[in-house]
Amino acid sequence: MNKRTENRSRSVLRRLLILIAALAVLLIFSYGWTVVGIDLDVPQEPLRQQNVGSALRELLSPNVFTQDYEITGATTPFQMDCPEDFAAPEPVTSPDQPYIIVTPACGSSRETVTVQGFNFYPNSLARVNWIATDGERRTREANESGEENFYTRADGSFEVQIQIPQIRGTSGQTHTVEAQGRFPDGLPRFSDTTGIVVEKMTETILLALIATTVSILPSAILSFFAAHNLMRPIQIPLGNLLIMVVLLPFGWLIGAALLEPVGRFLYTIGDGSLTSIGGVIIIGLGSVVTTQRLRRDTPQTTSVNLRGVLSSVIVALVAVAAFGLLGGLLLLVSNVLQTGILVYIGNFFRSIGELIGLLLPAVAGIVGAFTLASVGGTLTRGMLKHISLPMSHVLGAALGVVAGAFTMWAAAEIGSVAAWLGLFPAVVAAGLAGAVLPQLYRQFVPQPQRPVRWDKILVTALSWGGAVIGFVVTFELLHVRSALVEGVPPPEIIAFQALGITVSEYILRALLIGAILGGVTAGFAGTRKSFAFGSVLYNTTRTILNTLRSIEPLIMGLVFVIWVGIGAFAGVLALALHSVASLGKLYSEQIEGIDTGPIEALQSTGANRLQTIMYAVVPQIIPSYIAFTMYRWDINVRMSTIIGFVGGGGIGFLLQQQINLLRYRDAGVAVLAIAIVVSILDFASAYIRERAI
Numbered sequence: 001m002n003k004r005t006e007n008r009s010r011s012v013l014r015r016l017l018i019l020i021a022a023l024a025v026l027l028i029f030s031y032g033w034t035v036v037g038i039d040l041d042v043p044q045e046p047l048r049q050q051n052v053g054s055a056l057r058e059l060l061s062p063n064v065f066t067q068d069y070e071i072t073g074a075t076t077p078f079q080m081d082c083p084e085d086f087a088a089p090e091p092v093t094s095p096d097q098p099y100i101i102v103t104p105a106c107g108s109s110r111e112t113v114t115v116q117g118f119n120f121y122p123n124s125l126a127r128v129n130w131i132a133t134d135g136e137r138r139t140r141e142a143n144e145s146g147e148e149n150f151y152t153r154a155d156g157s158f159e160v161q162i163q164i165p166q167i168r169g170t171s172g173q174t175h176t177v178e179a180q181g182r183f184p185d186g187l188p189r190f191s192d193t194t195g196i197v198v199e200k201m202t203e204t205i206l207l208a209l210i211a212t213t214v215s216i217l218p219s220a221i222l223s224f225f226a227a228h229n230l231m232r233p234i235q236i237p238l239g240n241l242l243i244m245v246v247l248l249p250f251g252w253l254i255g256a257a258l259l260e261p262v263g264r265f266l267y268t269i270g271d272g273s274l275t276s277i278g279g280v281i282i283i284g285l286g287s288v289v290t291t292q293r294l295r296r297d298t299p300q301t302t303s304v305n306l307r308g309v310l311s312s313v314i315v316a317l318v319a320v321a322a323f324g325l326l327g328g329l330l331l332l333v334s335n336v337l338q339t340g341i342l343v344y345i346g347n348f349f350r351s352i353g354e355l356i357g358l359l360l361p362a363v364a365g366i367v368g369a370f371t372l373a374s375v376g377g378t379l380t381r382g383m384l385k386h387i388s389l390p391m392s393h394v395l396g397a398a399l400g401v402v403a404g405a406f407t408m409w410a411a412a413e414i415g416s417v418a419a420w421l422g423l424f425p426a427v428v429a430a431g432l433a434g435a436v437l438p439q440l441y442r443q444f445v446p447q448p449q450r451p452v453r454w455d456k457i458l459v460t461a462l463s464w465g466g467a468v469i470g471f472v473v474t475f476e477l478l479h480v481r482s483a484l485v486e487g488v489p490p491p492e493i494i495a496f497q498a499l500g501i502t503v504s505e506y507i508l509r510a511l512l513i514g515a516i517l518g519g520v521t522a523g524f525a526g527t528r529k530s531f532a533f534g535s536v537l538y539n540t541t542r543t544i545l546n547t548l549r550s551i552e553p554l555i556m557g558l559v560f561v562i563w564v565g566i567g568a569f570a571g572v573l574a575l576a577l578h579s580v581a582s583l584g585k586l587y588s589e590q591i592e593g594i595d596t597g598p599i600e601a602l603q604s605t606g607a608n609r610l611q612t613i614m615y616a617v618v619p620q621i622i623p624s625y626i627a628f629t630m631y632r633w634d635i636n637v638r639m640s641t642i643i644g645f646v647g648g649g650g651i652g653f654l655l656q657q658q659i660n661l662l663r664y665r666d667a668g669v670a671v672l673a674i675a676i677v678v679s680i681l682d683f684a685s686a687y688i689r690e691r692a693i
Contacts (some may be wrong), residue, residue, distance in 0.1 A: 001359060003206070009218040011637065018034065021452060027177070031183050034083075034327060036427050039060060048365060050054050050307055050564075055664050056470070056583060058664035058667075058668060059664050059665075059667060059668040059671060060667045060668065061665055061668060062665060062666075062668030062669040062670070062671070063191050063193050063194070063665040063666050063668065063669055063671050064190065064193075064194050064669055065187060065188045065189065065190060065191060066188070066190070066191040066192070067185075067188045067189070067196070067276065068182055068184070068185040068186055068513055069182040069183060069184060069185055070182070070183045070185045070332060071180055071181070071182060071183075072096075072180070072182075072183050073129075073176070073178050073179060073181070074097070074098040074099045074100045074117065074179050074180045075089065075100070075131075075176050075177065075179075075670070076092070076099075076100050076102055076105075076176070076177050077089065077105075077175070077176060077177075078106065078107075078111075078113075078159075078164075078174070078175045078176065078177050079105060079106035079172075079173075079175075080103060080106070080107070080108070080164075080170045080172060080173050080174070080175060081106070081108050081172060082104075082108070082172045083106075084104050088106070091106065092119070094119065095119075096119065097119060098117065098119040098120045098181060098290045098528055099117075099118055099119065100115055100116060100117045100118070100177065100179045101115075101116045101118075101562045102115050102116075102167075102177050103116070104514055105434060107164050107171075107269070108164065108487075109164050109165065109166040110163060110164060110166055110599065111163070111164050112161050112163050112164075113161070113162060113164060113485065114159060114160070114161055115128050115158075115160055115162055115177060115179060116157070116158070116159045116182070117157060117158045117159075117160075117179045118150070118156065118157050119151065119156055119157075120152045120156045120157070120158065120179075120181040121156060121181055121182060121183045121184065122151060122152060122154050122155060122156045123150050123151060123153075123154060123648040124151065124181060124182045124183070124478070125149045125150070125152075125182050126149070126150060126151070126152050126179060126180060126181040126182070127139055127148050127149050127179070127180055128140045128142065128159060128160060128177065128178070128179050128180075129141075129148070129177075129178040129179075129180065130162075130165050130175065130176075130177060130178075131175060131176040131177075131178055132165075132170060132175050133170070133173050133174075134172075137178070138165050140162040140163065141162065141163070141255075142160040142161070143160050143161050144160065144161070144512075147471055148226075148614070148686070149421065149566075150401055152181065167448040168382065191669075193666045193669050194669055196417065196654065197414050197651065197654065197669045197670050197673050198673070200650060200651045200653070200654045200670075201412065201650075201670075201673045201677060203568055203649060203650050203651070204641070204644075204649075204651045204652075204677075205635060205637060205677060206556070206568075207568045207571050207572055207575070207636075207640050207649060207650050208575065208633055208636035208637040208639075208640050209321050209633060210572050210576075211571070211572045211573075211575035211576040211579055212575075212579055212629060212632050212633040212636055214572070214576045214579075215576045215577075215580045215583055215632075216583070216629060218584075219230045219579070219580050219583035219584040219587055220546065220587060222541055222544075222580070222584040222587075222588075222593065223538045223583075223584050223587030223588040223590075224539065224544050224588075224592060224613065225252045225540075225541040226538060226541040226545060226584055226588035227588045227591035227592050228535075228538055228592055229382045229536075229592050229594075229596070230591060230592070230613070231534035231535060231538040232534055232535060232538070233534060234532075234533050234534025234537070234609075235530040235531060235532055235533060235534065236377075236530070236531055236533050237281060237381075237384060237529070237530060237531070237591070238396065238527055238528070238529045238531045239384040239392070239395065239399065239527025239528065240377045240380065240384065240523060240527075241377075241380055241398060241403075241531050241533060242396065242399035242400060242402075242403045242522060242527070243373075243376045243377060243380050243399060243693060244373035244374070244376060244377045245373070245377075245407065245668060246402045246403050246406065247282075247369075247371050247373045247375075247376040247397060247404060248369045248372075248406070249368075249369070249406060249544075250372060251256055251368045251369035251370065251371060252365040252366070252368055252369040253365075253368075253373030254368045254372060254452035255316075255364045255365045255367055255368015255369060255371070256322075256361060256365045256368065258366055258368070259316060259317065259320040259364040259367060259368050260320070260360060260361050260364035260365070261323055262321050262324070263320040263325075263360050263363070263364055264319055264322030264324060264479035265324070265329055266324040267320050267324040267325070267327050267328045267357055267360065268324040268328060271571075274665070281567055290359075299390070306483070308378050309378060309379065311374050312371050312374055312378075313375070314373055315369065315371075316367050316368065319367055320363065320364050320367055323356060323360065324356070324360055325358060326353075326354075327352075327354075327356030327357050327360070328351050328353070329353075330349040330350070330353035330356070330639075331349070331350060331353035331354070333346070333349050333590075334346040334347070334349040334350035334353060334560035337349065341406070350640075352372060353359075354680065356618060357594075362544070363659055366599045376384070384527050384528070385528075387527070388569060389526070390527075392526040392527045392528050393524070393525075393526045394523075394525055396521030396522040396523055396525060396526045397519045397520075397522055397526055397528045398519075398523060399517035399527070400519045400520070400522025400523060401515045401516075401522075402513035402515075402518075403518050403520055403522070404432060404515050404516070404517050404518015404521075404522075405511045405512075405514045405515040405518065405613075406514070407428060407432070407514055407518065408425060408429065408432075408510040408511060408513055408514025408517075409430060409507060409511055409514065409517075409642075410447060411424050411425040411427075411429075411509060411510065411514075412425050412506060412507050412510035413575055414479075415478070415480075415489075415490070415510075416489050416490055416504075416506060416507075417489060419483045419486070419487050419489055419491055421489075422478065422480045422484070422489065422490065423475075423480060423484075423539055424473070425478060425513075426470075426471045426478065426480055427471065427473060427482075428514075429470045429471060429473075429474035429513055429514070430467040430468070430470045430474070430643070431467065431470075432467045432469035432470060432514065432517035432518060432521060433464050433467055433469060433470025433471075433473075433517050434463045434464070434467035434560070435464035435466070435521045435525070436466045436470075436520055436521055437463065437466035438459045438462050438463050438466070439521060439524035439525055439626040440449070440524060441458070441459065441462055441581075442468075442524075443524065455518050470517065470569070473500035474510075474513055475515065476515075477508075477509050478490065478506060478509055478510065490504075490506040491506075492504050493505045495504070495507075495508040496508075501593070506597055538567040541584075542588075544581075545580075545581045545584045545585050545588075546585075547581075547582075548577060548578065548580065548581035549578070549581035549582055549585060553574050553575055553578045553639055553642070553643055553682040554642055554643065554645070554646060556573070556574035557570055557571060557574035557643040557646045557648040558646045558647075558672075559574075560573040560574050560648070561646055561647040561648060566647035566648075566649070566653075567647070567648075567649045567662065568648070568649030568650060569649070570643075570647065570648045571643045571644065571648030571650055573574075573642055574640060574643055574648060575636045575640060575643065579632055579636060580634075581630055582632065583628060583629065586628045587621070587624075587625060587628065590621050590624040590625070591617060591629070594617060594620045594621065595620065597615045597688055598615075598616035598619075599612055599617065599618070601616070602615060604615045605651055626688065627688075629644070630684075630685035630688055631685060633681065633685070634678065634681045634682060634685055637677060637678060638674070638678055641654060641655065644656060651670055651673065651680050654670060655667055655670040655671070
């Protein structure tokens with residue numbers, strides 16, 4: 001009995017909660033209805049209905065075709081004021097020529113007469129003119145409709161009533177009644193608007209195609225870093241990571257000083273320099289000879305490390321040299337392709353070559369930075385394993401000071417660009433500070449041999465607490481609050497100058513914060529502790545993709561229009577940047593859903609991570625990548641319409657002009673073209689997906 005009562009009480013309570021939830025949803029929806037301002041009386045206003053009906057009528061009657069017309073007329077005499085001896089003349093009729101009959105054939109001013117026409121072009125516009133003795137044409141209103149033009153019947157005839165005009169001094173005179181009709185001259189043809197729309201629609205398709213194509217490679221690369229199942233297992237010793245971070249800026253300087261001149265030297269092949277060709281041969285032969293000599297002469301005890309270091313240096317040198325050589329060759333070929341249709345290919349090669357020339361310093365710096373970091377990590381990996389535990393903490397603290405200072409310096413440089421970017425150093429500081437309290441806690445409470453729930457919760461709480469403290473302290477020390485309120489970046493107050501380098505107070509404070517947090521965190525952890533580097537890459541990549549994806553392409557297009565000017569170039573940049581974020585997310589989610597069986601099978605055979613990705617991951621994701629890429633092209637075609645409204649080129653720019661000028665029939669052509677192209681792309685992408693999958 002008690003159990004039955006308890007079940008009944010639960011049932012009543014459940015129904016009561018459902019009722020309360022339904023009322024809450026109804027209240028929220030009702031409030032939203034009021035906030036949105038939905039008023040059904042407004043669209044029922046006669047003027048609004050008339051305007052929207054007219055606009056829709058013109059949009060649904062696109063100006064696709066046009067026709068040349070010849071204006072042909074027929075006349076008949078008309079006697080003013082009907083004399084007593086007046087006799088109506090016999091109408092002149094013709095079986096193949098237009099003619100009119102006026103009834104009655106005489107009359108006075110302001111009287112109404114009937115005009116009948118025959119043999120005019122069917123279903124075509126016509127009008128009636130009154131010609132007095134002075135020769136002036138006066139177009140008459142038809143059937144008191146307020147319109148001067150009217151349509152003929154399907155057999156080419158018409159019948160309208162007109163009013164005799166009031167003209168002084170015309171009594172007894174013979175006037176002329178004229179009916180004019182339009183007769184087609186030749187076949188219908190596409191209108192000028194259709195030609196412009198086809199041109200702009202072609203530009204739109206190519207705009208979307210280029211933006212999609214450009215975004216494929218960076219999206220595919222970022223998708224591997226944004227896949228949690230691939231990044232989660234990656235862990236490296238903290239000491240190696242700190243050494244790599246410390247060596248990054250020095251590697252950038254070495255790349256800019258040594259690698260960039262090599263690439264620039266080979267880039268001059270675009271001028272036809274023979275010395276560049278000789279340089280290519282020397283570098284290629286030198287790389288082969290060096291690699292072969294390493295395999296023969298290097299002692300076995302040091303062969304692995306030394307061979308790896310020299311191989312990395314050779315790869316970096318060849319990569320930058322090949323990059324510069326590619327740009328030079330493209331410029332050289334573009335100078336040849338300057339005739340006929342090949343000029344388009346030549347212009348494309350020249351643009352890519354010039355882009356390589358602009359990117360060459362940055363590429364050399366990046367290659368140098370990562371090469372030196374990789375070499376440093378390789379050479380110190382064995383050494384760090386054999387140092388004592390106390391020395392591990394001391395070395396970790398020293399490396400943490402330098403690495404933390406460099407990290408916060410890079411974050412502060414980004415934060416000094418704009419007011420709201422000033423939050424970035426505070427976020428980085430929060431990430432560094434999040435590990436301080438858990439590390440301090442582990443100094444007094446060792447980690448349990450078996451996972452304990454309360455211990456895990458406490459460590460998580462300490463991590464979040466340390467992150468909040470680090471964020472707040474950095475927020476205050478770097479004066480982020482004033483920057484956010486005033487909307488200006490931090491002031492450039494010079495702290496000191498040394499060796500030609502100027503350091504501001506903002507940068508100096510960020511350096512000190514990073515040095516303290518990095519030294520404390522790495523000092524407690526030591527160089528032997530494993531660091532979840534893959535998780536950091538995953539979270540960083542996901543944050544970047546989400547940030548870019550949250551910014552509407554319309555805003556990106558507006559910014560790029562300011563930068564590169566009005567045109568399709570701005571639209572390509574905006575759509576490409578947004579496509580990188582969207583495709584990167586879609587690609588990464590596809591990687592996260594792959595079958596793990598092939599991965600485990602390859603790893604059991606001793607395959608490394610790169611081999612596992614190439615032979616176990618890539619074959620599973622290619623069909624989905626093709627499908628998502630085609631879908632993104634479809635989206636970019638439709639999105640380019642909106643991009644055009646801010647000057648991003650394509651059909652949208654033309655559509656905006658037509659709507660602003662209230663030329664809805666011309667706008668209807670653009671809308672029709674968009675619908676046709678999107679439908680074709682949808683069927684094409686479905687066909688390709690079916691064949692690929």
